[in-house]
Amino acid sequence: MHDHNPLKAVFFDRDGVLNVDRGYVHDPADLEWVPGAREAIAALTAAGVRSIVVTNQSGVARGYYGEDAVLALHAHMQGDLQRLGGQVSAFYHCPFHKDAVVEAYRCDDHPDRKPNPGMILRGLAEAGLSPEECVLVGDNDSDVEAARRAGVEGFLFTGGDLLHFLRTKLGRRFPAGPGGPA
Numbered sequence: 001m002h003d004h005n006p007l008k009a010v011f012f013d014r015d016g017v018l019n020v021d022r023g024y025v026h027d028p029a030d031l032e033w034v035p036g037a038r039e040a041i042a043a044l045t046a047a048g049v050r051s052i053v054v055t056n057q058s059g060v061a062r063g064y065y066g067e068d069a070v071l072a073l074h075a076h077m078q079g080d081l082q083r084l085g086g087q088v089s090a091f092y093h094c095p096f097h098k099d100a101v102v103e104a105y106r107c108d109d110h111p112d113r114k115p116n117p118g119m120i121l122r123g124l125a126e127a128g129l130s131p132e133e134c135v136l137v138g139d140n141d142s143d144v145e146a147a148r149r150a151g152v153e154g155f156l157f158t159g160g161d162l163l164h165f166l167r168t169k170l171g172r173r174f175p176a177g178p179g180g181p182a
Helices: 037-046 067-082 118-127 141-149 162-173
Strands: 009-012 050-056 090-094 134-138 153-156
Touching: 009 118, 037 050, 037 067, 037 162, 050 118, 050 141, 067 090, 090 118, 118 141, 134 141, 134 162, 141 153
Parallel strands: 009 050, 009 134, 050 090, 134 153
Antiparallel strands: none
16 A cells, blocks of 8 residues: 555546446447546545546457447546546557457567556656556456556455545545545
């Protein structure tokens, strides 16, 4: 545990953590936020804590949709968040997969594909963060393993309200809202 380190960033897996995982979500019309997700990001943003998304997107490799659809969905999510005062400071996605039907995305073990830590390491480097200032929230063991490989504390989210989950897991490290401590 890194309780003594102020929290500077939270890495979030996307499908199953921020939005309901319906399988290869790529159309904004299919976007359903996980309860408390927008509020959690808004609370972090208000406190000056970065939210960074790291998402495997094998649907691109499988030819279900293009990277443009991933970027469009992320832009849509950003718009939703901004209405509540929230913002994702960076989105990272990995379109590579060993079983890709799209040749350009075929890769046996891409460094960005979780459980590999490539996206997290890039997020740390590009934001000038150290691992002990960050946590990761994912809904798969591969997310938590990627965090571990990057030296970041990982939490496994199994559903429910994301804001409540973060407050419970992070305790005093989670910023208190405008109404004082939760």
